[in-house]
Amino acid sequence: MERSRIAVAGASGLIGGALVQSLAADGHEVIRLVRRAPRAEGEVRWDPERKYVDTAGLAGCDAVVNLAGANVGSRRWTEAYKAKLRSGRVLGTAALAEAMAAMEPEARPRVFVNGSAIGYYGETGERTVDESAPPGEGFLPSLVVEWEGAAAPAREAGVRTVFPRTGLVVARHGGAWGRLFPLFKAGVGGRMGDGRQYWSFVSLHDEVAAIRHLIDRDDLSGPFNVTAPHPLTNREITEAMGRVLHRPTLFAVPAPVLRAVLGEMAGDVLGSQRVLPKRLLESGFTFVFPEIEGAIRAAAE
Template identity: 90%
Template sequence: MEHSRIAVAGSSGLIGSALVRSLRADGHEVVRLVRRVPGSKGEVRWDPEGGTVDAAGLAGCDAVVNLAGANVGSRRWTEAYKTKLRSGRVLGTTALAKAMASLPPEERPRVFVNGSAIGYYGETGERPVDESAPPGEGFLPSLVVDWEGAAAPAQEAGVRTVFTRTGLVVAREGGAWGRLFPLFKAGLGGRMGNGRQYWSFVSLHDEVAAIRHLIDRDDLSGPFNVTAPHPLTNREITEAMGRVLRRPTLFTVPAPVLQTVLGEMAGDVLGSQRVLPTRLSESGFTFAFPEIEGAIRAAAG
């Protein structure tokens, strides 16, 4: 990709900050969407919950990447927090899509990469699913369906639109593994529930590389599962963490305890999602860390 101008919403989050570093390292100009008064020409004001964005700031950008949204796993899913999870994603995506559609055709971004999640599929048990599978049932699947649907104004305006259905990102800096690493390093790690539930993971390196791949390829649109090709059970991942970090994994967190501590969100930890990156692999993308041990080592650094 030639040096491009790329707008990133959610640029301070785990994936967003890594993406910004990667783009800038290769000489691309990054425009960060911020919720405060912009402090430089490299920033654009927006209010995702309020559904507003300075459309003029997106004019002339080659791509818009939306990774914004409150952290699904950061706290219990109270009704108020579920509303916050939904509004930030759905209203924010709608605002960006409408802003792009409002621009003259020659100033519109050529691609909109909208963050999404494998939560789309709901509980899959041991059954592997790819992008051809329908949405599941429950809060997360309905949220993801509405989240992706909110991009419609951009699609209808002719902007190539991609949805990155991301799995559990293996990274020290945040997400599920941001909590797991300290526990395992302290020798307090162990399986969750019966350990038979599948976790579809992806290294932070591959997550960023996949987003850049999807920006670059003008022939790709629609949903892409951004997960490593070999999802494993929680028990297998626990054992891999123990091997890489050289710590015992004797502890077990029983399902009832997780349900008490996490509430409805426990279903996301105890639930099984065996998700395959069929479309990403078919597009020629190569994973640097297709196996869990390599992903853990890369994150442990």
């Protein structure tokens, strides 16, 4: 990728922070979208709830990457929190898409990479799914459909629009794995429920590399599953965590306990999603950590 000017919303999050660091290390100019008055060079104001974006700050950007939104797994899904999850993603996406559509054609970014999630597919059991599969049923699938749909103004204005549907990111800090690592290191990690549910994971390194691949390739648009090629069951992942961290994995959290503690969100933990990155592989992307043990070791270093 030639030196580019790239705007990132959600730059302080797990994936956004790693992406910004990777881009800056390679000499790209990163513009951070912030929800307050800019305090430093390279910051641009936006207010997703009010659908406001300082479009002057986006002028000259080659790409806009939207990774903003409240953490899906950070707390119990109350009706208020589900509304926050929905508004943060849908309104934020709409704000950026409408802002780009309103810009003069010559000033518009050439690509809009709008973060998405494999929650689109809902429960898949042992069945493998790729990008050709329809959305599932429930809160997360409906959220993702609305989330991706909010990007329509940018796409209709001629901005190449891509949706990286991300799986469970293997990282030491942040996301689901950020809470698993301390438990396993303490020797109290174990399978969740019966452990037969599939978890579609991706290393943080490969997540960032995939987003950069989608930015760089002018021939790619639409949804791309960003998950390692070999999804595994929760039991298999639990065993791999134990091997890599040299800890026992004797504990298990029964499904009823998870439902009591997590409420509706337990369905996401106990649900099975066997998702394949078909389009990403077809585009020539190569995973550095295609297997779970390598992904865990990379995160643990």
